[in-house]
Amino acid sequence: MQLRSRRRRGRIVVAGLAVALAAAGCGSSAGGAPSTADATLVVYTGQAGDYQINFNPFSPTTIDGPGTIFEPLFFFNMARTGEPVPRLGTAYSWNDDGTVLTVTLRDNATWTDGTRFTAKDVVFTLDMVKKNSTINGTGYDGTAKAVDEHTVEIAFDEPAYSQGPQVLGRIWMVPEHVWSTIADPANDVIAEPMGTGPFMLEEFKGQAFTLKANPTYWDGEPAVKRVRYVALSGNQAGADALAAGTIDWQTGPVPDIKNVERNYPGYKAISVPLMQIALFTCSNADLGCTGHQTDPAVRKAIYYGMNRTQLNALAFEDTASPISPGFALVDRDAQYLSDGLADKVAPMEPDVAKATALLEGAGFAKGGDGVYAKNGKPLAFNVLVPAGWTDYITALDTMGQQLQAIGVKLTTQQVSWNEWSAARGTGKYEMLIDSLYQGPAADPYYMYSYFFSTATTAKVGETANPGYGRVSDPVIDGALAELEKLDLADVEGRRPHFAAIQERVADLMPYIPVLTGGTTSEYNAAKFTGWPTEDDLYAFPAVWQRPDHSQIFKSLRPAGSP
Template sequence: MFLKAKRSRAVAAGVAALAMLATACGGSSTSAGGDGTLVVYTGQSGDWQLNFNPFSPTALEGPGTIFEPLFFYNNIRDVEPRPRLGKTFTWNSDGTQLDVELRDDAKWTDGQKFTADDVVFTLDMVTKNAAMNGTGYKGTATAVDPTHVSIKFPEPSFMEGPQILGRIWMVPKHKWSGLATPATDVVKEPVGTGPFQLDDFKAQAFTLKANPNYYAGEPALKKVRYLALSGNQSGEAALRAGQIDWQTGPVPDIKNVEKNYPGYKAITIPMNQVALFTCSNAALGCAGPQTDVAVRKAVYYAVNRTQINQLAFENTAGEISPGAALLERDRDQVSTKLKEKTAPMQPDEAKATSLLEGAGYTKGADGIYQKDGKPLALTLKVVAGWTDYITAVETMSQQLQKVGIKITPQQLSWNEWSDARGRGQYELLIDALHQGPAPDPFYNASYFYSTATTAKVGEIANPNFARVSDPAIDAALAALKGIDPKDDAKRQPHFDTIQTRIEELVPYIPILTGGTTSEFNAKKFTGWPTKEDLYAFPAVWARPEHSEIFLKLKPAS
């Protein structure tokens, strides 16, 4: 009943949003942005909160579009990185020095020239602010001259290359040097080098416009308009009405998008790993039953992944490795030492209850396990309007009830959910583990399982939200940084360590490998990625991948 009522409200809100959009775009009610504007929906539920700080966990936009990396790395296919603000880069023989040649024709949108000083300032700022350092960067950068930067590391750091070059957003020294707390300060008027700049902002929608002075030439796509709706159902309603051109999310009868949405096409790529995030580490301030690994493992075995896939994801998701490497892309690195190659698709209720009872839990008269007089009850946070995740959460709460675990779903706005995730102020929440800048399982592990990317509860972690801190994982990650990425034989023992420890700790309880599906207006715009030409991961919320797609798109007319 709760879901049904929520969905009714979502549809009503979606209809209201459509009326607003037609007025805002100045066009008919049956076409998005008649002026050639690309109208996108990222899944934002509720009003936008103005913030274009690309390092903030609550940033609404900027990485890739306004603020650029030095290079673009394709994290689906193993291809050479494409230059952005950088032109070339070279490593020394032992991986302790990275030299980068920069463009000499890039300018900030306020007219000032982009130079090596901006790169050094950005990298120094990241090292001084742990909450901004989502890559664990430890280098020391020096400006050799206006177009050359040399970065030295205290130890071999080959694996840092794609993260530094592809996942750190360059910001202007002359603007950002005045920020008191750059990790959290709100940036309302962003100045970047990217192909787009802010045009206008309202709580319900904001627009980026093409940068006329972009060093690679003004993009053919002149405007991108971002909508705030009330969730997946309102997004689908907008898609059906032709009011948005690109969204990444579920729609009914997803296999027949071209039939049901004339002029639109869809693409599904298995990349992001749906998981129940747990605030797992009591030593860093996490509190609740989920800090007990026996509880996490019981949840792992109790869920029915086949049913979740059917009810929540229209069978677009796939199996997932308990060691967190992607089964398809990373098949050569998936450890043979895992106890289970894939998470079970069917529940093992006997194993779940055995784990709980072995850890001292006893079942109460109400059927819920308890320990030390406290029931095994957990709150699971989900973003309001994310109907696929809401369905998954509701389904899991019923499944876990059968093994004596009480789950209370809690729907929040994206801003509330994101803040709770960052500060560790949650027991469980549903989200997905994203991949790094290159097609290598090292990056996912270095993001979500490294001590360097987490923080105490109350402080912002980025992005190790589960507060994982494990010496064996840290040592293996450190060792991988110093090994040539082409040396598979030397790397694999460290991947074995990482994956078997992740399987043992289960800080992010793996559910399914999400089949990330985008629906896009192929009649109005050309240049979209295809399975034959995956030049970027096609998700509207993926950054900086979405900016590569914006640069390729051209109005069909």
């Protein structure tokens, strides 16, 4: 599964890009006006540098596939509450005690080689995920059986209501007749993906790859005939491509974000606060993490040393919003925000006295250079960030200046996305900047189960997915287990378990809260219609968010088409 922080970023000018894309028939004319009969959607995910082929939907480094090629059973909208949209499933129900989930499958879906999709494929996929912890990013532990060709029963040892949206919405169905021959499903890059989805791979090159509409798709061939993913060099390159009209959708910052329609004629922008920006730390010495960042006092000192008002203004054009140290979303999850938190919301201004008191209480002493140290090792950290993620780079550079006041040295270390992603997965880092993403339903349980559960982490050197902070805590695990048994509608029953998680998370602070990011996308409204809006937020509008992006691809129509 993953939505793994797919917030790719970058920077550089795109000199010859407009010519190259126009020659390939993939661009729109300058200013965003649509090309004649052009049904190719050109997207930029923030990929800086060549793509490395990987269409394995379960891999943390997949470049695409979930939702577009490989479908879930249902689409759950994490941005808004509401009924899930059928994909490969048509209906589902729980038994009275929440231990058996029955799913009805559609009878008109086929794999792109013409083989019929059946319940056997679902059972095979679920069994494979359960047997391979590396690809089991949802913590699935059920037992599936095919009742008939179009009905699956999934049994759990205990009530498992919270697993429902994950099993139904975040496990990507794969064909048994192909994947049963794959020796290592966790690491195979699936260079020739076969799915049931609305798109299929047409061409792969390092600088760009293209998905084409699936002509036999069960829901009809999409109106968008091609989706072309281009690799640029970052945020500035994306802004330049928007100005040239050579990309149709990107998720990332542009200068003067409030005036996109004036600065980029034909384009519109939308910003949705959902992803929680944090300094990820390899936090757990018991799992092999080393360095001063394994001390909670250090992490809390950094938390109090930030000037979030300044960070928001300088790095995020004031599009970000407050964040809770317990990581419940301040607005969406207000009913679950714990009263037991010392700070319900992270302070927007720094508290230098509190930060330095934490460090000195933990045995650190300030050296002659103004940097605290302990056992001869200074509080100096390199923080990894992909080259070209200009907003995050600005945030880190600003933090580096801010934290001098509390005697902490923070140095921004720009690396390739591949290097950053590998370090994050294996735990071979001290700190990096990233975002915690939400789950399939508009509920905080899923984010906690992804990033704070023992089930999703691993020892340093092994791949975590996506428990990158190496959190393993019995209080959190116990509360997650209790939440799993409760119906999502049982607000009162769930509240004390969420409080236990939030208070423990704030105490451990393995991910140091920065701000809730206002995820902003710029899209070509002159070339395509059907984009999500604030009034009709039918999917989370981020080009890197899977499977939401596929739901948007399915909904778009070339401007002027029926």
